[in-house]
Amino acid sequence: MSSDAGLEGIVATSTSICSIENSVLAYRGYNIDDLAENATFGEVTYLLFYGDLPTRDQLAKMERVIAEGGKVPAAACEIVSRFPKQVPPMEWLRTAVSVLSFFDPDYADNSAEASLRKALRLTGQVTTLVTGFDRLRRGETPLEPVVGKSQAWNFLYQLWGREPDETSVKTFDICLTLHADHELNASTFAARVTAATLSDMHSAVVSAIGTLKGSLHGGANEQVMLMLQKIGDEAKTEEWIKDALVRKVRIMGFGHRVYKNGDPRARHLQRLSEEMGKLRGDLKWFRMSRVIDDVVRKEKNLLPNVDFYSASAYHYLGIPTDLFTPIFACSRITGWTAHVMEQLAHNRLIRPRAEYLGARDLQCQPIDSRG
Ligand SMILES: CC(C)(COP(=O)(O)OP(=O)(O)OC[C@H]1O[C@@H](n2cnc3c(N)ncnc32)[C@H](O)[C@@H]1OP(=O)(O)O)[C@@H](O)C(=O)NCCC(=O)NCCS
Numbered sequence: 001m002s003s004d005a006g007l008e009g010i011v012a013t014s015t016s017i018c019s020i021e022n023s024v025l026a027y028r029g030y031n032i033d034d035l036a037e038n039a040t041f042g043e044v045t046y047l048l049f050y051g052d053l054p055t056r057d058q059l060a061k062m063e064r065v066i067a068e069g070g071k072v073p074a075a076a077c078e079i080v081s082r083f084p085k086q087v088p089p090m091e092w093l094r095t096a097v098s099v100l101s102f103f104d105p106d107y108a109d110n111s112a113e114a115s116l117r118k119a120l121r122l123t124g125q126v127t128t129l130v131t132g133f134d135r136l137r138r139g140e141t142p143l144e145p146v147v148g149k150s151q152a153w154n155f156l157y158q159l160w161g162r163e164p165d166e167t168s169v170k171t172f173d174i175c176l177t178l179h180a181d182h183e184l185n186a187s188t189f190a191a192r193v194t195a196a197t198l199s200d201m202h203s204a205v206v207s208a209i210g211t212l213k214g215s216l217h218g219g220a221n222e223q224v225m226l227m228l229q230k231i232g233d234e235a236k237t238e239e240w241i242k243d244a245l246v247r248k249v250r251i252m253g254f255g256h257r258v259y260k261n262g263d264p265r266a267r268h269l270q271r272l273s274e275e276m277g278k279l280r281g282d283l284k285w286f287r288m289s290r291v292i293d294d295v296v297r298k299e300k301n302l303l304p305n306v307d308f309y310s311a312s313a314y315h316y317l318g319i320p321t322d323l324f325t326p327i328f329a330c331s332r333i334t335g336w337t338a339h340v341m342e343q344l345a346h347n348r349l350i351r352p353r354a355e356y357l358g359a360r361d362l363q364c365q366p367i368d369s370r371g
Helices: 032-037 041-050 056-069 072-078 088-104 114-136 152-158 165-179 187-194 199-214 220-231 234-246 264-280 284-300 305-314 321-345
Strands: 016-019 023-025
Touching: 023 032, 023 041, 023 264, 032 041, 032 165, 032 264, 041 056, 041 114, 041 152, 041 165, 056 114, 056 152, 072 088, 072 114, 088 114, 088 199, 088 321, 114 152, 114 199, 114 264, 114 321, 152 165, 152 321, 165 264, 165 305, 165 321, 187 199, 187 321, 199 321, 220 234, 220 284, 220 305, 220 321, 234 284, 264 284, 264 305, 284 305, 305 321
Parallel strands: none
Antiparallel strands: 016 023
8 A cells, every 4th residue: 555645636535516627616516706706605605505506585595594593502602601712713613613512403413404404503603603702802792693694794793793884795705705615625524524424513513623723724814914914014025025935934825735726716815805905095915915926926836825815805804813714614614514414415434544654563572571
């Protein structure tokens, strides 16, 4: 047996949810560029869960179910509100989703109907938890989603405590669409591995959140903003990034395991970052990002991925930097749970092999004669 580090190029499962072919990303056959321009995140959620785009009535019904299910049960609220507040939000979220499972009426039911109910509930609840965490640490009361509003509208409302403006909702909605699914990315793979043991959906989502947190995956967007803030001065950006490359620093938000000709999501986020920067009258972070983008392209032949321009776009939306990765979870919860449902529908235990490189044929000596 031989192994490939990082399973690069290995096809580990089949799926009808998401494809990446010739650098084109599509959800159930719809190009992400088309969806980003012509559909809302609610429509994309429906597409992932039900297999096709919804009619207006179907969308309204599903969004109502998500908003109603997004209310976190009082007993779970009671527990999570006692968690420490000065902890990384992704760790708080991971533990809070675990708590939700205690109170979910379908917790132990892996049937298709119960899994869909859990997927819809979790989609609403993850937003309530992420925004609730931020409000709790600011000394504010968490807010429930408003029934009749979209997930993007509700996220911003539940975070800010006021009705969000249309431009912010539209921008955030596209960000959610772009992050909703991504074939067999590391966190989705983790979710499918957990689901395939016939564990349960909450456990699969907890596995996924723990996996998304890492800086080589979803954690990169937060690191991009921290890098921009560390550089601080627009005039120093070029020198700073060139020096980092000489020191062989890994630049967050660049490179991709699958896309070698560029991540199709990045150009949408670049546009959104520029538009939001103009609107806020502060293009500094966008311009610094452009300089970094140019230098890394030229010096390393690496292109920005989904995390690079989403950092400045979220910053312009006024979202705290340490919520950037939890926002990824608010969107990817749809992809994770869609994949869990697909896994359960055609389940087989996922159990690959490892190439053994250690010692062989050793003799076990009694403990007292070792030394
Ligand atoms: C995404 C990522 C993990 C893919 O990794 P991978 O396919 O395993 O590629 P590798 O880590 O093997 O990198 C291949 C080469 O490119 C270089 N490279 C890849 N990404 C780089 C980056 N962001 N900055 C600097 N160098 C990078 C590596 O140093 C390596 O060079 P070497 O062969 O001279 O050692 C990687 O590009 C990365 O770490 N990016 C930064 C984190 C990030 O933005 N993650 C979000 C992904 S959506």
